[in-house]
Amino acid sequence: MVSALKYKYRNIGFKLTPQRIAILDYLEGNTGHPSAEDIYNAVAKKFPTMSLATVYTTMGALREKGNVLELKVDPDKKRYDPNTAKHNHVICISCKRIFDIPAAGSIDLPDSLTGVFSVLESYVEVRGLCLECQTVNAKK
Amino acid sequence: MVSALKYKYRNIGFKLTPQRIAILDYLEGNTGHPSAEDIYNAVAKKFPTMSLATVYTTMGALREKGNVLELKVDPDKKRYDPNTAKHNHVICISCKRIFDIPAAGSIDLPDSLTGVFSVLESYVEVRGLCLECQTVNAKK
DNA sequence: GCCTAATTTATAACCATTATAACTTAATAA
């Protein structure tokens, strides 16, 4: 992790520990939408004392600071995305890989909710089968 | 439950037990998006031997037959919707009530996924605060 | 009414996530 980034995190009140730096390094540019366990497994290789609880608390802190998204598109477990730019996701229900798709247009609330329900976040959820899993299923 | 409905369910291979009829009666016209526990509590009042497991297996069977939707908009638990017409949902993150909204337009996949990723289901997820919960929060 | 596969039930198991509490440490200031 470069020194400039360290200042950034300290300035937002995010204390940098070796464990956190290892997690941040793993997330840097990561487009695989990893789960907590994925992160744990990756970081534990080079940091054997890592605990799963640390992953959860660190990701929770990063989320609060707005540095990571917590995806809900996988019904089985939380998935994290360091790309916080507005975009949506499709998940393959077979291999559970998640792909990025562009952000959709604005959501239309019905008249009965317009100006009444205050929207905090909205996004599109898409489930389907990726090419590889379609092929595998076809062979069966 | 009316007799015509009984034939309908038998014809699709859905064996009608007293427990299932009680669940179906509770779901009939229900717009409250109940959880498994909600269903259990409601049915157990008039059917004390009801088991939570029965609710889950029954709802799973109804879902397979396409007679109920399993909503994922509440990250804490499954919520069920007997209205299978295409529509979306908004959830109040405070009181956890779910409101219906009209179906959104079609989802645009990026070129890299068009014709490759086969979409099985897609919908919009919206989280926010309902009027009542906004008011309560403002008072604090 | 019989038969059988399906359903119900209580209970245990599962698994992702969170809570707990003792120990350790990063970051600040003297």
Added chain:
DNA sequence: TTATTAAGTTATAATGGTTATAAATTAGGC
């Protein structure tokens, strides 16, 4: 540099929704 302390780490237990198990019961076709 060192002391201070609030914050982070860790192992472990607890939580809670959901699923699996296996024995007892039953709906629906014959």
